[in-house]
Amino acid sequence: MNCAQRPAxxxxxxxxxxxxxxxxxxxxMRDAKPNKEKSPSKAAAAERQTGVRRPDAARIPGASVHxxxxxxxxxxxxxGDYPPGTILPNEAKWSExxxxxxxxxxxxxxxxxxxxxxxxxxxxxxxxxxxxxxNLLDRDVLAWYATSPDREVFLKTVQEFRHIIExxxxxxxxxRRTDEQMAExxxxxxxxxxxxxxxxxxRADTRFHLAILRASGNDLLVPLGVLIESAFDxxxxxxxxxxxxxxxxxKLHEAIExxxxxxRPDAARxxxxxxxxxxxGVIRSR
Amino acid sequence: MNCAQRPAxxxxxxxxxxxxxxxxxxxxMRDAKPNKEKSPSKAAAAERQTGVRRPDAARIPGASVHxxxxxxxxxxxxxGDYPPGTILPNEAKWSExxxxxxxxxxxxxxxxxxxxxxxxxxxxxxxxxxxxxxNLLDRDVLAWYATSPDREVFLKTVQEFRHIIExxxxxxxxxRRTDEQMAExxxxxxxxxxxxxxxxxxRADTRFHLAILRASGNDLLVPLGVLIESAFDxxxxxxxxxxxxxxxxxKLHEAIExxxxxxRPDAARxxxxxxxxxxxGVIRSR
DNA sequence: GAATGCCTTATTGTCTGACAATACACATAA
DNA sequence: TTATGTGTATTGTCAGACAATAAGGCATTC
Numbered sequence: 134m135n136c137a138q139r140p141a142x143x144x145x146x147x148x149x150x151x152x153x154x155x156x157x158x159x160x161x162m163r164d165a166k167p168n169k170e171k172s173p174s175k176a177a178a179a180e181r182q183t184g185v186r187r188p189d190a191a192r193i194p195g196a197s198v199h200x201x202x203x204x205x206x207x208x209x210x211x212x213g214d215y216p217p218g219t220i221l222p223n224e225a226k227w228s229e230x231x232x233x234x235x236x237x238x239x240x241x242x243x244x245x246x247x248x249x250x251x252x253x254x255x256x257x258x259x260x261x262x263x264x265x266x267x268n269l270l271d272r273d274v275l276a277w278y279a280t281s282p283d284r285e286v287f288l289k290t291v292q293e294f295r296h297i298i299e300x301x302x303x304x305x306x307x308x309r310r311t312d313e314q315m316a317e318x319x320x321x322x323x324x325x326x327x328x329x330x331x332x333x334x335x336r337a338d339t340r341f342h343l344a345i346l347r348a349s350g351n352d353l354l355v356p357l358g359v360l361i362e363s364a365f366d367x368x369x370x371x372x373x374x375x376x377x378x379x380x381x382x383x384k385l386h387e388a389i390e391x392x393x394x395x396x397r398p399d400a401a402r403x404x405x406x407x408x409x410x411x412x413x414g415v416i417r418s419r
Numbered sequence: 420m421n422c423a424q425r426p427a428x429x430x431x432x433x434x435x436x437x438x439x440x441x442x443x444x445x446x447x448m449r450d451a452k453p454n455k456e457k458s459p460s461k462a463a464a465a466e467r468q469t470g471v472r473r474p475d476a477a478r479i480p481g482a483s484v485h486x487x488x489x490x491x492x493x494x495x496x497x498x499g500d501y502p503p504g505t506i507l508p509n510e511a512k513w514s515e516x517x518x519x520x521x522x523x524x525x526x527x528x529x530x531x532x533x534x535x536x537x538x539x540x541x542x543x544x545x546x547x548x549x550x551x552x553x554n555l556l557d558r559d560v561l562a563w564y565a566t567s568p569d570r571e572v573f574l575k576t577v578q579e580f581r582h583i584i585e586x587x588x589x590x591x592x593x594x595r596r597t598d599e600q601m602a603e604x605x606x607x608x609x610x611x612x613x614x615x616x617x618x619x620x621x622r623a624d625t626r627f628h629l630a631i632l633r634a635s636g637n638d639l640l641v642p643l644g645v646l647i648e649s650a651f652d653x654x655x656x657x658x659x660x661x662x663x664x665x666x667x668x669x670k671l672h673e674a675i676e677x678x679x680x681x682x683r684p685d686a687a688r689x690x691x692x693x694x695x696x697x698x699x700g701v702i703r704s705r
Numbered sequence: 706g707a708a709t710g711c712c713t714t715a716t717t718g719t720c721t722g723a724c725a726a727t728a729c730a731c732a733t734a735a
Numbered sequence: 736t737t738a739t740g741t742g743t744a745t746t747g748t749c750a751g752a753c754a755a756t757a758a759g760g761c762a763t764t765c
Contacts, residue, residue, distance in 0.1 A: 197717090197718065197719090198718075198719070199718085199719090233719080233720090234719060234720045234721070235720090235721090236718090236719065236720070236721090237718085237719065237720085240718095240719095254727075254728080255725095255726060255727040255728070256726090256727050256728045256729060257727090257728075257729080
């Protein structure tokens with residue numbers, strides 16, 4: 134047996150999900166609309182005919198087949214190609230469509246079932262679950278979701294959510310942080326100030342907010358970090374280059390750091406509120 | 420093609436996750452006796468020794484093999500049997516241990532990968548991801564998580580979380596609810612009052628809170644409903660039978676309903692805070 | 706001695722083909 | 736009409752094979 138402790142330092146290769154500019158070489162795939170006629174055999178023949186000269190799937194370069202498939206199907210579901218209640222094409226059909234084995238299809242579908250996007254039964258098929266069951270706070274689902282409506286609305290929803298949780302998370306952090314957690318927060322804050330590039334700065338910024346969530350002492354707040362990451366991804370386009378604004382933002386972050394350090398919950402909460410208000414302003418002014 | 424609209428009214432059969440006392444009747448484990456002197460190292464011997472006399476799977480009666488397997492392995496991970504960074508036994512090993520095919524193992528593992536509990540690479544194996552990547556807000560993971568520590572701590576964490584989100588959700592609901600959403604809220608509230616059994620009442624109670632989340636108009640709040648469901652599951656043991664308390668709780672709910680109906684955000688928020696304080700009191704007093 | 710490159714090997718990834726279990730839909734019977 | 740059986744389409748499960756990957760050891764070279 135080989136149950137040795139391992140660092141596991143590799144990031145999940147599944148990370149690159151915001152492959153918006155879809156690689157062009159994907160299946161011709163024209164049966165996007167769920168309502169076709171009933172005859173499966175004829176449809177299959179028709180599809181074969183429609184030029185499966187290019188039988189390749191939407192293979193995301195570095196990823197495995199089932200992962201790519203899960204992304205492709207997941208995106209279609211979240212995007213609304215198959216509304217909740219719809220029965221998906223069956224496994225054999227996917228297999229044919231993407232020229233992959235049924236096993237690969239099944240593994241992809243199992244991943245989507247694990248995210249509550251799908252459920253299935255023998256003789257019925259796989260159907261799309263009601264939207265309220267979807268695990269929108271899952272990293273992948275969120276990424277797919279972020280692509281579908283216009284970014285404006287998505288960003289607004291995420292920001293609103295941040296207003297709900299981040300001030301309270303900071304207040305808890307001020308009460309319960311450990312010294313190590315404080316060190317992480319302070320370091321991220323410092324690195325924000327010293328960042329050479331805007332990208333580097335954004336990364337430190339993200340780390341700062343995630344560290345606060347972790348320091349809150351409530352395990353359930355930690356998974357919400359994916360929202361923050363997503364927010365910063367989509368916020369990047371909005372970030373200002375103006376030095377004054379950057380300095381102002383930095384001061385707001387430092388105020389948060391200070392109040393958590395000095396263990397002042399109410400002040401920390403207010404400091405976060407100010408920062409979020411500032412961010413809202415940036416978004417609005419664009 | 421058969422992409423007809425379907426009601427999909429079936430609840431996910433995966434629900435029964437608290438099957439702690441494993442059914443004794445398991446896969447008969449074909450010819451092989453558990454201990455083939457084949458080759459596995461001393462570690463394998465050690466594992467055999469750790470108690471499990473019977474290497475068979477914990478088949479959850481109604482569920483599929485891969486689902487049962489995912490539950491079993493997922494529970495073990497969340498419970499801490501394999502700490503983050505640990506490399507799991509390989510697929511062949513699981514397959515042997517539970518007397519199931521490798522495909523079934525793989526599908527189970529894919530489900531856990533989709534929940535960010537695992538990641539894997541060829542030649543390496545599958546390892547447990549760092550805890551902060553775990554999607555604790557996933558329904559299954561939450562259920563596994565709820566079994567491991569003592570319920571007291573879990574319940575406290577969940578309640579704390581509810582304090583963060585529910586008052587704000589109610590405030591948003593007061594501003595943005597549609598008439599249909601209001602009808603759902605009102606109906607659930609009414610059914611709470613008219614419930615014949617305590618169980619029925621709890622169910623209506625859950626519906627009430629979920630309806631408010633949906634009415635908040637923020638899609639990201641909806642998935643947090645799993646927390647509320649979980650809370651009520653674990654709260655059931657605490658619920659009072661005293662008529663006075665029930666009446667009081669009912670009044671608190673009606674106050675929320677009324678303020679959302681009359682579109683008073685601040686009042687709705689405060690009403691929810693009062694209800695939560697009351698719930699906290701119930702928990703503490705036990 | 707250190708860096709480089711090749712080889713072996715363990716593990717997941719993928720494919721194929723088969724059969725079992727399920728439950729809808731329809732025909733048949735009471 | 737209601738109940739019962741039968742056909743059948745779809746997922747569930749299994750078995751066995753080979754491909755792709757990369758860790759770790761070994762030899763070669765500088």
